[in-house]
Amino acid sequence: MIDLHYWPTPNGHKVAIFLEEAELPYRIHPVDIGKGEQFHPEFLAIAPNNRMPAIVDTAPADGGAPVSLFESGAILMYLAEKTGRFLPSDLRARYEAVQWLMWQMGGLGPMLGQNHHFSRYAPEKIPYAIDRYQKETARLYGVLDRRLADRPFVAGEYSIADMAAYPWIVPYEAQGQRLEDYPNLHRWFDTIAARPAVIAAYEKGKALQPAPTPLTDEQRRNLFGQGGTGGSR
Template identity: 65%
Template sequence: MLAAMIDLYYWPTPNGWKITIALEELGLPYAVKPVNIGRGEQFRPEFLAISPNNRMPAIVDDDPPGGGAPLAIFESGAILQYLADKTGRLVPRDVRARYEVLQWVAWQVAGLGPMAGQAHHFRQYAPEKLPYAIDRYTNEVNRLYGVLDRRLSDREFVAGEYSIADIAIYPWVVPWQAQGQQLSDFPHLERWFRTIEAREAVKRGLEVGKELRVPKMDDDAKKVLFGQTAKSVREQR
Protein backbone atom coordinates (compact mmCIF):
# COMPACT_ATOMS: atom_id res chain seq x y z
CA MET A 1 0.00 0.00 0.00
CA LEU A 2 1.26 3.46 -0.90
CA ALA A 3 1.94 5.85 1.95
CA ALA A 4 -0.64 8.58 2.47
CA MET A 5 0.35 11.72 0.65
CA ILE A 6 -0.64 15.36 0.60
CA ASP A 7 -0.76 16.90 -2.86
CA LEU A 8 0.40 20.51 -2.68
CA TYR A 9 -0.70 22.81 -5.49
CA TYR A 10 2.05 25.36 -5.39
CA TRP A 11 4.14 28.13 -6.88
CA PRO A 12 7.17 29.60 -5.07
CA THR A 13 5.69 32.76 -3.56
CA PRO A 14 5.32 33.86 0.07
CA ASN A 15 1.92 32.19 0.36
CA GLY A 16 3.30 29.01 -1.16
CA TRP A 17 6.32 29.06 1.15
CA LYS A 18 4.05 29.11 4.18
CA ILE A 19 2.86 25.63 3.32
CA THR A 20 6.16 24.09 2.24
CA ILE A 21 7.73 25.35 5.48
CA ALA A 22 4.88 23.93 7.55
CA LEU A 23 5.03 20.57 5.77
CA GLU A 24 8.78 20.41 6.28
CA GLU A 25 8.47 21.37 9.95
CA LEU A 26 5.81 18.71 10.50
CA GLY A 27 7.58 16.02 8.47
CA LEU A 28 4.46 15.24 6.45
CA PRO A 29 4.91 13.51 3.07
CA TYR A 30 3.81 15.66 0.18
CA ALA A 31 3.98 15.88 -3.58
CA VAL A 32 4.32 19.24 -5.29
CA LYS A 33 1.89 19.96 -8.12
CA PRO A 34 3.15 23.15 -9.77
CA VAL A 35 0.53 25.74 -10.70
CA ASN A 36 2.15 28.26 -13.02
CA ILE A 37 0.25 31.37 -12.03
CA GLY A 38 2.01 33.44 -14.69
CA ARG A 39 0.58 31.23 -17.42
CA GLY A 40 -2.96 31.01 -16.12
CA GLU A 41 -2.89 27.45 -14.81
CA GLN A 42 -4.84 28.61 -11.74
CA PHE A 43 -7.89 28.98 -14.00
CA ARG A 44 -7.97 25.39 -15.18
CA PRO A 45 -11.26 23.68 -14.24
CA GLU A 46 -9.50 20.87 -12.39
CA PHE A 47 -7.71 23.39 -10.17
CA LEU A 48 -10.82 25.51 -9.63
CA ALA A 49 -12.52 22.37 -8.32
CA ILE A 50 -9.93 22.39 -5.53
CA SER A 51 -9.41 26.13 -5.12
CA PRO A 52 -12.50 28.05 -6.30
CA ASN A 53 -10.79 31.39 -5.61
CA ASN A 54 -8.26 30.55 -8.37
CA ARG A 55 -5.37 31.07 -5.98
CA MET A 56 -2.64 28.77 -4.82
CA PRO A 57 -1.64 27.20 -2.49
CA ALA A 58 -4.16 24.44 -2.06
CA ILE A 59 -3.84 20.90 -0.78
CA VAL A 60 -5.57 17.58 -1.17
CA ASP A 61 -4.99 15.24 1.77
CA ASP A 62 -5.43 11.53 0.99
CA ASP A 63 -5.60 10.71 4.69
CA PRO A 64 -7.73 13.29 6.50
CA PRO A 65 -8.51 12.92 10.20
CA GLY A 66 -11.52 10.66 10.62
CA GLY A 67 -10.92 8.92 7.32
CA GLY A 68 -13.15 9.15 4.31
CA ALA A 69 -12.56 10.69 0.91
CA PRO A 70 -9.55 12.92 0.22
CA LEU A 71 -10.00 16.41 1.62
CA ALA A 72 -9.26 19.54 -0.44
CA ILE A 73 -8.44 22.82 1.31
CA PHE A 74 -7.61 26.21 -0.15
CA GLU A 75 -6.44 29.48 1.47
CA SER A 76 -3.03 29.38 3.15
CA GLY A 77 -4.27 30.34 6.62
CA ALA A 78 -6.84 27.54 6.60
CA ILE A 79 -4.23 25.08 5.34
CA LEU A 80 -1.82 26.01 8.13
CA GLN A 81 -4.53 25.51 10.75
CA TYR A 82 -5.55 22.20 9.20
CA LEU A 83 -2.00 20.83 9.15
CA ALA A 84 -1.45 21.91 12.75
CA ASP A 85 -4.70 20.30 13.87
CA LYS A 86 -3.98 17.14 11.88
CA THR A 87 -0.66 16.62 13.65
CA GLY A 88 -1.39 18.24 16.99
CA ARG A 89 1.68 20.44 16.57
CA LEU A 90 2.52 24.10 15.97
CA VAL A 91 -0.73 25.28 17.58
CA PRO A 92 -1.58 24.95 21.29
CA ARG A 93 -4.57 23.00 22.57
CA ASP A 94 -5.32 25.45 25.38
CA VAL A 95 -8.01 27.81 24.11
CA ARG A 96 -6.31 31.03 25.20
CA ALA A 97 -2.94 30.05 23.79
CA ARG A 98 -4.59 28.68 20.63
CA TYR A 99 -6.30 31.96 19.84
CA GLU A 100 -3.13 33.85 20.63
CA VAL A 101 -1.67 31.99 17.65
CA LEU A 102 -4.71 32.17 15.40
CA GLN A 103 -5.20 35.89 15.76
CA TRP A 104 -1.65 36.47 14.51
CA VAL A 105 -2.27 34.14 11.58
CA ALA A 106 -5.32 36.28 10.81
CA TRP A 107 -3.17 39.43 11.20
CA GLN A 108 -0.86 38.15 8.49
CA VAL A 109 -3.62 36.95 6.17
CA ALA A 110 -5.73 40.10 6.47
CA GLY A 111 -2.98 42.69 6.94
CA LEU A 112 0.67 42.01 6.25
CA GLY A 113 0.13 39.82 3.17
CA PRO A 114 -2.27 42.09 1.28
CA MET A 115 -0.43 45.30 2.17
CA ALA A 116 2.99 43.88 1.29
CA GLY A 117 1.53 42.50 -1.93
CA GLN A 118 0.27 45.95 -2.90
CA ALA A 119 3.61 47.48 -2.00
CA HIS A 120 5.33 44.95 -4.28
CA HIS A 121 2.90 45.71 -7.08
CA PHE A 122 3.15 49.48 -7.06
CA ARG A 123 6.89 49.55 -6.38
CA GLN A 124 7.84 46.94 -9.02
CA TYR A 125 5.12 46.07 -11.48
CA ALA A 126 2.69 48.95 -12.00
CA PRO A 127 3.10 50.45 -15.51
CA GLU A 128 3.08 53.93 -13.96
CA LYS A 129 5.01 54.99 -10.88
CA LEU A 130 2.25 56.42 -8.72
CA PRO A 131 3.81 58.18 -5.71
CA TYR A 132 0.59 58.17 -3.71
CA ALA A 133 0.10 54.41 -4.07
CA ILE A 134 3.78 53.65 -3.45
CA ASP A 135 3.83 55.77 -0.31
CA ARG A 136 0.46 54.49 0.90
CA TYR A 137 1.41 50.81 0.84
CA THR A 138 5.08 51.20 1.73
CA ASN A 139 4.09 53.20 4.79
CA GLU A 140 1.44 50.68 5.81
CA VAL A 141 3.94 47.83 5.58
CA ASN A 142 6.27 49.95 7.69
CA ARG A 143 3.52 50.35 10.28
CA LEU A 144 2.88 46.61 10.31
CA TYR A 145 6.60 45.91 10.74
CA GLY A 146 6.45 48.26 13.70
CA VAL A 147 3.53 46.31 15.18
CA LEU A 148 5.50 43.09 14.80
CA ASP A 149 8.67 44.64 16.21
CA ARG A 150 6.82 45.80 19.31
CA ARG A 151 5.21 42.39 19.71
CA LEU A 152 8.61 40.70 19.59
CA SER A 153 10.26 43.09 22.04
CA ASP A 154 9.66 40.77 25.01
CA ARG A 155 9.29 37.30 23.46
CA GLU A 156 11.20 34.95 21.21
CA PHE A 157 8.34 34.07 18.90
CA VAL A 158 5.14 35.82 17.88
CA ALA A 159 2.69 33.86 20.04
CA GLY A 160 4.39 31.81 22.73
CA GLU A 161 6.23 28.82 21.32
CA TYR A 162 7.21 28.59 17.65
CA SER A 163 3.94 28.11 15.77
CA ILE A 164 1.99 28.53 12.56
CA ALA A 165 1.87 32.25 13.40
CA ASP A 166 5.61 32.51 12.81
CA ILE A 167 5.34 30.32 9.71
CA ALA A 168 2.57 32.51 8.29
CA ILE A 169 4.40 35.78 8.86
CA TYR A 170 8.01 34.94 8.02
CA PRO A 171 7.66 34.43 4.23
CA TRP A 172 6.10 37.87 3.87
CA VAL A 173 9.14 39.45 5.54
CA VAL A 174 11.60 37.57 3.30
CA PRO A 175 11.20 40.15 0.46
CA TRP A 176 11.57 43.11 2.83
CA GLN A 177 13.78 45.05 0.43
CA ALA A 178 11.16 44.88 -2.33
CA GLN A 179 8.69 46.33 0.19
CA GLY A 180 10.91 49.37 0.75
CA GLN A 181 11.85 48.38 4.31
CA GLN A 182 15.06 48.04 6.32
CA LEU A 183 15.23 45.24 8.87
CA SER A 184 17.79 47.21 10.84
CA ASP A 185 15.02 49.70 11.66
CA PHE A 186 13.25 46.91 13.58
CA PRO A 187 15.77 45.18 15.86
CA HIS A 188 13.35 42.78 17.55
CA LEU A 189 11.83 41.76 14.23
CA GLU A 190 15.30 41.31 12.74
CA ARG A 191 16.38 39.08 15.64
CA TRP A 192 13.24 36.96 15.15
CA PHE A 193 13.74 36.86 11.38
CA ARG A 194 17.31 35.58 11.70
CA THR A 195 16.16 32.93 14.20
CA ILE A 196 13.47 31.66 11.82
CA GLU A 197 15.64 31.69 8.70
CA ALA A 198 18.25 29.53 10.47
CA ARG A 199 15.79 26.65 10.97
CA GLU A 200 16.58 23.71 8.69
CA ALA A 201 12.92 23.08 7.83
CA VAL A 202 12.54 26.72 6.82
CA LYS A 203 15.57 26.48 4.56
CA ARG A 204 14.13 23.35 2.93
CA GLY A 205 10.72 24.93 2.53
CA LEU A 206 12.15 27.96 0.73
CA GLU A 207 14.06 25.72 -1.66
CA VAL A 208 10.94 23.90 -2.89
CA GLY A 209 10.31 24.83 -6.50
CA LYS A 210 13.25 27.20 -6.60
CA GLU A 211 13.85 26.15 -10.21
CA LEU A 212 10.36 27.42 -11.11
CA ARG A 213 11.11 31.03 -10.21
CA VAL A 214 11.81 33.44 -13.03
CA PRO A 215 14.17 36.41 -12.64
CA LYS A 216 11.76 38.87 -14.25
CA MET A 217 8.03 38.74 -14.88
CA ASP A 218 7.21 39.00 -18.58
CA ASP A 219 4.31 40.89 -20.13
CA ASP A 220 2.17 37.76 -20.59
CA ALA A 221 2.47 36.95 -16.89
CA LYS A 222 1.56 40.51 -15.95
CA LYS A 223 -1.57 40.29 -18.08
CA VAL A 224 -2.59 37.07 -16.38
CA LEU A 225 -1.82 38.18 -12.84
CA PHE A 226 -2.91 41.79 -12.96
CA GLY A 227 -5.84 41.70 -15.37
CA GLN A 228 -8.15 39.21 -13.68
CA THR A 229 -11.90 39.74 -13.59
CA ALA A 230 -14.91 37.49 -13.07
CA LYS A 231 -14.65 36.73 -16.78
CA SER A 232 -11.27 35.09 -16.18
CA VAL A 233 -12.96 32.36 -14.18
CA ARG A 234 -16.14 32.09 -16.24
CA GLU A 235 -14.16 31.47 -19.42
CA GLN A 236 -12.76 28.29 -17.91
CA ARG A 237 -16.11 26.58 -17.47
Protein backbone atom coordinates in the same frame (compact mmCIF):
# COMPACT_ATOMS: atom_id res chain seq x y z
CA MET B 1 -0.10 12.07 1.62
CA ILE B 2 -0.59 15.78 1.05
CA ASP B 3 -0.78 17.02 -2.52
CA LEU B 4 0.44 20.62 -2.47
CA HIS B 5 -0.63 22.79 -5.39
CA TYR B 6 1.91 25.52 -5.14
CA TRP B 7 4.10 28.24 -6.59
CA PRO B 8 6.98 29.85 -4.65
CA THR B 9 5.27 33.03 -3.46
CA PRO B 10 4.99 34.11 0.19
CA ASN B 11 1.63 32.37 0.53
CA GLY B 12 2.95 29.24 -1.14
CA HIS B 13 6.00 29.17 1.10
CA LYS B 14 3.84 29.20 4.25
CA VAL B 15 2.42 25.77 3.57
CA ALA B 16 5.69 24.28 2.35
CA ILE B 17 7.34 25.43 5.59
CA PHE B 18 4.68 23.68 7.69
CA LEU B 19 4.98 20.46 5.73
CA GLU B 20 8.75 20.46 6.13
CA GLU B 21 8.55 21.33 9.83
CA ALA B 22 6.02 18.57 10.52
CA GLU B 23 7.84 16.09 8.25
CA LEU B 24 4.57 15.22 6.55
CA PRO B 25 4.92 13.36 3.26
CA TYR B 26 3.85 15.60 0.39
CA ARG B 27 3.99 15.99 -3.37
CA ILE B 28 4.35 19.34 -5.08
CA HIS B 29 2.12 20.08 -8.04
CA PRO B 30 3.45 23.33 -9.54
CA VAL B 31 0.87 25.98 -10.40
CA ASP B 32 2.70 28.51 -12.58
CA ILE B 33 0.67 31.64 -11.96
CA GLY B 34 2.56 33.55 -14.65
CA LYS B 35 1.33 31.05 -17.22
CA GLY B 36 -2.23 31.22 -15.90
CA GLU B 37 -2.32 27.68 -14.54
CA GLN B 38 -4.42 28.94 -11.61
CA PHE B 39 -7.30 29.24 -14.08
CA HIS B 40 -7.15 25.62 -15.29
CA PRO B 41 -10.36 23.70 -14.55
CA GLU B 42 -8.60 20.96 -12.62
CA PHE B 43 -7.11 23.55 -10.26
CA LEU B 44 -10.37 25.50 -9.93
CA ALA B 45 -12.03 22.28 -8.79
CA ILE B 46 -10.05 22.50 -5.54
CA ALA B 47 -9.39 26.27 -5.43
CA PRO B 48 -12.43 28.09 -6.84
CA ASN B 49 -10.94 31.50 -6.00
CA ASN B 50 -8.16 30.80 -8.58
CA ARG B 51 -5.47 31.40 -6.00
CA MET B 52 -2.79 29.05 -4.82
CA PRO B 53 -1.75 27.36 -2.58
CA ALA B 54 -4.26 24.58 -2.24
CA ILE B 55 -3.92 21.10 -0.81
CA VAL B 56 -5.58 17.73 -1.09
CA ASP B 57 -5.16 15.46 1.92
CA THR B 58 -5.53 11.94 0.59
CA ALA B 59 -5.53 10.43 4.09
CA PRO B 60 -7.61 12.68 6.38
CA ALA B 61 -7.89 11.90 10.07
CA ASP B 62 -11.51 10.75 9.80
CA GLY B 63 -10.62 8.06 7.28
CA GLY B 64 -13.08 9.44 4.77
CA ALA B 65 -12.75 10.86 1.28
CA PRO B 66 -9.84 13.17 0.44
CA VAL B 67 -10.11 16.69 1.85
CA SER B 68 -9.29 19.64 -0.40
CA LEU B 69 -8.61 23.12 0.92
CA PHE B 70 -7.74 26.54 -0.42
CA GLU B 71 -6.72 29.74 1.47
CA SER B 72 -3.30 29.46 3.09
CA GLY B 73 -4.49 30.38 6.59
CA ALA B 74 -7.16 27.68 6.55
CA ILE B 75 -4.61 25.19 5.25
CA LEU B 76 -2.21 25.98 8.10
CA MET B 77 -4.96 25.53 10.69
CA TYR B 78 -6.05 22.25 9.12
CA LEU B 79 -2.52 20.86 9.05
CA ALA B 80 -1.91 22.00 12.64
CA GLU B 81 -5.04 20.17 13.78
CA LYS B 82 -4.18 17.12 11.71
CA THR B 83 -0.71 16.80 13.24
CA GLY B 84 -1.32 18.30 16.67
CA ARG B 85 1.66 20.60 16.12
CA PHE B 86 2.40 24.32 15.89
CA LEU B 87 -0.96 25.40 17.31
CA PRO B 88 -1.34 25.21 21.11
CA SER B 89 -4.18 23.19 22.61
CA ASP B 90 -4.59 25.57 25.58
CA LEU B 91 -7.48 27.95 24.89
CA ARG B 92 -5.65 31.22 25.50
CA ALA B 93 -2.41 30.22 23.82
CA ARG B 94 -4.32 28.82 20.86
CA TYR B 95 -6.12 32.06 20.20
CA GLU B 96 -2.95 34.06 20.62
CA ALA B 97 -1.67 32.15 17.59
CA VAL B 98 -4.97 32.29 15.70
CA GLN B 99 -5.37 36.04 16.07
CA TRP B 100 -1.88 36.68 14.73
CA LEU B 101 -2.53 34.31 11.86
CA MET B 102 -5.64 36.37 11.06
CA TRP B 103 -3.55 39.55 11.38
CA GLN B 104 -1.24 38.21 8.71
CA MET B 105 -4.07 37.09 6.46
CA GLY B 106 -6.06 40.30 6.78
CA GLY B 107 -3.31 42.89 7.06
CA LEU B 108 0.33 41.95 6.62
CA GLY B 109 -0.15 39.89 3.44
CA PRO B 110 -2.62 42.14 1.60
CA MET B 111 -0.82 45.40 2.43
CA LEU B 112 2.64 44.07 1.59
CA GLY B 113 1.17 42.55 -1.56
CA GLN B 114 0.02 46.01 -2.62
CA ASN B 115 3.50 47.31 -1.83
CA HIS B 116 4.97 44.67 -4.17
CA HIS B 117 2.46 45.48 -6.88
CA PHE B 118 2.87 49.24 -6.99
CA SER B 119 6.62 49.24 -6.33
CA ARG B 120 7.62 46.42 -8.69
CA TYR B 121 4.90 45.35 -11.09
CA ALA B 122 2.54 48.20 -11.90
CA PRO B 123 3.13 49.44 -15.47
CA GLU B 124 2.81 53.02 -14.23
CA LYS B 125 4.74 54.18 -11.17
CA ILE B 126 2.25 56.06 -8.99
CA PRO B 127 4.17 57.92 -6.24
CA TYR B 128 1.12 58.24 -3.99
CA ALA B 129 0.44 54.48 -4.08
CA ILE B 130 4.09 53.54 -3.58
CA ASP B 131 4.43 55.92 -0.62
CA ARG B 132 1.11 54.85 0.90
CA TYR B 133 1.92 51.13 0.91
CA GLN B 134 5.55 51.53 1.97
CA LYS B 135 4.37 53.55 4.97
CA GLU B 136 1.74 50.94 5.81
CA THR B 137 4.41 48.25 5.49
CA ALA B 138 6.57 50.17 7.95
CA ARG B 139 3.62 50.44 10.36
CA LEU B 140 3.00 46.70 10.21
CA TYR B 141 6.69 45.93 10.67
CA GLY B 142 6.49 48.13 13.77
CA VAL B 143 3.50 46.19 15.10
CA LEU B 144 5.42 42.95 14.68
CA ASP B 145 8.58 44.41 16.19
CA ARG B 146 6.73 45.54 19.31
CA ARG B 147 5.00 42.18 19.61
CA LEU B 148 8.37 40.42 19.58
CA ALA B 149 9.94 42.67 22.21
CA ASP B 150 9.27 40.23 25.07
CA ARG B 151 8.83 36.84 23.41
CA PRO B 152 10.85 34.68 20.99
CA PHE B 153 8.04 34.09 18.53
CA VAL B 154 4.80 35.83 17.60
CA ALA B 155 2.58 33.74 19.90
CA GLY B 156 5.24 32.76 22.39
CA GLU B 157 6.12 29.34 21.03
CA TYR B 158 6.94 28.76 17.37
CA SER B 159 3.62 28.33 15.57
CA ILE B 160 1.67 28.72 12.36
CA ALA B 161 1.55 32.46 13.10
CA ASP B 162 5.30 32.64 12.51
CA MET B 163 5.13 30.45 9.43
CA ALA B 164 2.48 32.74 7.98
CA ALA B 165 4.30 36.02 8.64
CA TYR B 166 7.90 35.11 7.87
CA PRO B 167 7.63 34.68 4.07
CA TRP B 168 6.12 38.15 3.76
CA ILE B 169 9.17 39.67 5.47
CA VAL B 170 11.70 37.87 3.25
CA PRO B 171 11.48 40.49 0.45
CA TYR B 172 11.94 43.37 2.92
CA GLU B 173 14.38 45.26 0.70
CA ALA B 174 11.90 45.31 -2.20
CA GLN B 175 9.32 46.64 0.28
CA GLY B 176 11.54 49.63 1.09
CA GLN B 177 12.41 48.38 4.61
CA ARG B 178 15.59 47.82 6.63
CA LEU B 179 15.58 45.09 9.25
CA GLU B 180 18.08 47.11 11.26
CA ASP B 181 15.24 49.51 12.03
CA TYR B 182 13.30 46.71 13.77
CA PRO B 183 15.69 44.89 16.14
CA ASN B 184 13.19 42.45 17.62
CA LEU B 185 11.79 41.54 14.23
CA HIS B 186 15.37 41.20 12.90
CA ARG B 187 16.26 38.71 15.64
CA TRP B 188 13.06 36.72 14.97
CA PHE B 189 13.66 36.78 11.22
CA ASP B 190 17.21 35.45 11.53
CA THR B 191 16.07 32.71 13.91
CA ILE B 192 13.41 31.45 11.51
CA ALA B 193 15.64 31.79 8.43
CA ALA B 194 18.15 29.41 10.04
CA ARG B 195 15.62 26.64 10.71
CA PRO B 196 16.45 23.57 8.57
CA ALA B 197 12.81 23.09 7.54
CA VAL B 198 12.56 26.69 6.34
CA ILE B 199 15.78 26.33 4.37
CA ALA B 200 14.48 23.11 2.81
CA ALA B 201 11.13 24.68 1.87
CA TYR B 202 12.82 27.60 0.13
CA GLU B 203 15.24 25.33 -1.71
CA LYS B 204 12.31 23.43 -3.20
CA GLY B 205 10.80 26.72 -4.26
CA LYS B 206 14.01 27.83 -5.96
CA ALA B 207 13.95 24.69 -8.08
CA LEU B 208 10.66 25.87 -9.61
CA GLN B 209 11.26 29.60 -9.82
CA PRO B 210 12.54 30.81 -13.21
CA ALA B 211 15.28 33.41 -13.40
CA PRO B 212 13.87 36.94 -12.91
CA THR B 213 12.90 38.63 -16.17
CA PRO B 214 10.59 41.52 -17.01
CA LEU B 215 6.94 40.47 -17.03
CA THR B 216 5.47 39.78 -20.44
CA ASP B 217 2.03 41.09 -21.41
CA GLU B 218 0.66 37.57 -21.05
CA GLN B 219 2.08 37.23 -17.54
CA ARG B 220 0.60 40.58 -16.55
CA ARG B 221 -2.82 39.46 -17.79
CA ASN B 222 -2.54 36.20 -15.88
CA LEU B 223 -1.36 37.82 -12.67
CA PHE B 224 -3.29 41.08 -12.61
CA GLY B 225 -5.87 41.14 -15.38
CA GLN B 226 -8.60 38.74 -14.30
CA GLY B 227 -10.13 40.15 -11.18
CA GLY B 228 -7.15 39.99 -8.89
CA THR B 229 -3.70 41.25 -8.02
CA GLY B 230 -1.81 38.00 -8.12
CA GLY B 231 -2.34 34.30 -7.99
CA SER B 232 -1.78 33.46 -4.32
CA ARG B 233 -3.75 33.78 -1.11
